[in-house]
Amino acid sequence: MIVTEFAxxxxxxxxxxxxxxxxxxxxxxxxxPILLYRTEDGRAVAxxxxxxxxxxxxxxxxxxxxxxxxxxxxxxxxxxxxxVCVAVPxxxxxxxxxxxxxxxxxxxxxxxxxxxGDREPGDTLPPRAPWLTSPDYTTVCGxxxxxxxxxxxxxxxxxxxxxxxxxxxxxGTPEVAETPITTEVDEDAGxxxxxxxxxxxxxxxxYAESTGIKGRITRWQDIEYRPPCLYLLHSRVAxxxxxxxxxDGTDEHAFHVEVVYAITPSTENSTYDxxxxxRDFALDDEKVSDFLRDSNRTVVLQDVTALNxxxxxxxxxxxxxQELSVNIDTGGLAARRLLARMAxxxxxxxxQAAAR
Amino acid sequence: MxxxxxxxxxxxxxxxxxxxxxxxxxxxxxxxxxxREFEDPVVLWDWLLGHPEGHLPRPPEAHDSPxxxxxxx
Numbered sequence: 155m156i157v158t159e160f161a162x163x164x165x166x167x168x169x170x171x172x173x174x175x176x177x178x179x180x181x182x183x184x185x186x187p188i189l190l191y192r193t194e195d196g197r198a199v200a201x202x203x204x205x206x207x208x209x210x211x212x213x214x215x216x217x218x219x220x221x222x223x224x225x226x227x228x229x230x231x232x233x234x235x236x237x238v239c240v241a242v243p244x245x246x247x248x249x250x251x252x253x254x255x256x257x258x259x260x261x262x263x264x265x266x267x268x269x270x271g272d273r274e275p276g277d278t279l280p281p282r283a284p285w286l287t288s289p290d291y292t293t294v295c296g297x298x299x300x301x302x303x304x305x306x307x308x309x310x311x312x313x314x315x316x317x318x319x320x321x322x323x324x325x326g327t328p329e330v331a332e333t334p335i336t337t338e339v340d341e342d343a344g345x346x347x348x349x350x351x352x353x354x355x356x357x358x359x360x361y362a363e364s365t366g367i368k369g370r371i372t373r374w375q376d377i378e379y380r381p382p383c384l385y386l387l388h389s390r391v392a393x394x395x396x397x398x399x400x401x402d403g404t405d406e407h408a409f410h411v412e413v414v415y416a417i418t419p420s421t422e423n424s425t426y427d428x429x430x431x432x433r434d435f436a437l438d439d440e441k442v443s444d445f446l447r448d449s450n451r452t453v454v455l456q457d458v459t460a461l462n463x464x465x466x467x468x469x470x471x472x473x474x475x476q477e478l479s480v481n482i483d484t485g486g487l488a489a490r491r492l493l494a495r496m497a498x499x500x501x502x503x504x505x506q507a508a509a510r
Numbered sequence: 511m512x513x514x515x516x517x518x519x520x521x522x523x524x525x526x527x528x529x530x531x532x533x534x535x536x537x538x539x540x541x542x543x544x545x546r547e548f549e550d551p552v553v554l555w556d557w558l559l560g561h562p563e564g565h566l567p568r569p570p571e572a573h574d575s576p577x578x579x580x581x582x583x
Contacts, residue, residue: 334529341523
């Protein structure tokens with residue numbers, strides 16, 4: 155069954171760094187309303203987005219920032235960046251319980267990660283997506299709200315055979331659905347790998363127009379899913395007949411695209427679908443950036459439309475609806491199991507220690 | 511990046527499933543060395559996660575067996 159439970163005590167992407175500034179930003183993550191903003195020295199902070207007094211959202215106008223503090227727009231309760239109330243209207247005494255819950259924040263690889271859990275993260279750090287800020291890559295990105303449970307997006311991304319049918323004319327070609335996959339699950343690190351290597355495939359417009367390749371391609375799709383939040387698709391395309399990567403890892407005859415998704419559950423039936431496309435070619439070509447941004451957003455919106463429909467169908471059915479899994483679902487089934495385990499344990503995978 | 515580079519490093523608790531080319535069969539390998547083929551990924555995962563039950567490491571000579579035992583009787 156599709157996983158619906160949330161995995162707590164984990165890092166989740168709350169926003170892109172560029173979304174968090176000197177205006178408040180409100181996001182709901184695992185059903186928790188969270189306020190994000192930057193202090194005057196540029197530090198991103200996160201705390202509960204409800205005033206302790208009458209629950210007015212601190213991200214909503216007329217709530218506002220004054221220096222590093224946020225002032226509730228309803229009665230003026232004022233909080234520091236650590237969530238501690240520093241001013242209550244018309245009285246000197248500040249109740250001891252006047253404190254917003256604050257959230258650990260890590261800003262890396264263009265993402266603002268927040269820790270959602272009942273204990274501190276300790277040494278656990280969010281997994282990495284270094285291409286997004288690497289000078290050797292150019293990145294386009296976005297975020298689309300999804301009115302569907304996060305498990306549907308995990309299912310979608312772990313089985314790319316749907317590209318052939320849902321994304322034809324953009325990234326899908328017949329070879330994607332026709333090519334067998336290999337699946338690996340690293341239990342120690344909590345990572346699912348799904349690989350599909352196409353030796354001789356049509357070049358979809360997404361790659362033909364961005365790379366300039368005219369003929370058929372060798373196309374590799376290597377998925378690396380680090381549940382619950384981070385999904386990486388290492389994509390390699392090269393004209394058929396091009397040399398494979400060298401033993402030292404260099405691969406100058408191929409084009410590389412790192413497609414990154416952050417899957418952040420908002421509520422039981424809504425999800426933040428963060429997406430980014432980083433490429434190692436045409437780095438300064440704005441037309442390529444515009445094309446890839448428009449194309450990938452279109453692809454994401456095709457998924458959003460399909461998954462929003464699927465959510466309605468599933469929500470209307472009894473708890474134990476029937477489904478059928480086949481070979482293409484091998485990786486998705488593995489992801490479901492890891493997510494269910496993480497949700498049950500509220501445990502964290504050693505994401506940073508497992509990074510290679 | 512090669513397929514091997516993208517996967518899990520050796521020496522870890524890793525499950526591997528390979529879709530056998532030209533067939534509808536899935537070849538499962540447990541971290542303990544046990545291997546088995548399946549036609550249903552759900553049954554496959556039940557077997558992998560049932561380790562160590564039924565996970566007898568495959569004897570070396572069996573790797574070159576020309577036909578499944580059932581075909582010999």
